[in-house]
Amino acid sequence: MFKLDTADDLLDAFRPKDRKTVDLTTLTYPLVVKDYVAWPHPGGGKVFLVFATPGGAPTGIAFDTNGAGASVPAMCSWCHSSVAGTGVGLLTATVNGNKRAGVHVCTDLSCREKLEEVANRTGASVRPAMEKLVTRIGQFASDALKIDLSGAGR
Numbered sequence: 001m002f003k004l005d006t007a008d009d010l011l012d013a014f015r016p017k018d019r020k021t022v023d024l025t026t027l028t029y030p031l032v033v034k035d036y037v038a039w040p041h042p043g044g045g046k047v048f049l050v051f052a053t054p055g056g057a058p059t060g061i062a063f064d065t066n067g068a069g070a071s072v073p074a075m076c077s078w079c080h081s082s083v084a085g086t087g088v089g090l091l092t093a094t095v096n097g098n099k100r101a102g103v104h105v106c107t108d109l110s111c112r113e114k115l116e117e118v119a120n121r122t123g124a125s126v127r128p129a130m131e132k133l134v135t136r137i138g139q140f141a142s143d144a145l146k147i148d149l150s151g152a153g154r
């Protein structure tokens with residue numbers, strides 16, 4: 001869990017090249033984040049994600065949503081939910097320059113809600129699944145996007 005007191009603190013979680021694309025109009029401060037926070041651009045086409053791995057700095061990713069996913073059931077790479085319709089699709093983000101990386105996940109990043117639903121249904125604790133989810137998000141940010149999760153060099 002981490003807390004972002006102001007919009008500037010939230011923007012600092014993003015890489016400088018992403019900051020101008022981030023829409024902050026729908027959030028209120030202080031923003032207390034459990035696991036992660038995700039929100040869509042009100043104009044569509046983008047979804048934003050801020051998370052922190054254990055011991056890491058708050059890290060933001062600005063995704064392009066690339067239109068609707070294929071209308072067949074697909075599995076989210078992060079929460080492993082199988083979602084019918086267009087719920088799972090390709091989100092892409094800039095690595096550097098024109099290089100982009102993508103991941104097939106819940107296009108609204110509602111992974112947390114999906115894991116909570118499963119936990120409520122089965123009576124299991126949601127924490128182990130949630131920790132794996134944040135680990136997978138961190139691996140994508142660090143391996144695919146080359147973001148330093150310690151916050152260094154941002």
Ligand SMILES: [Zn+2]
Nearest residue numbers: 076079106111
């Ligand atoms: Zn998901």
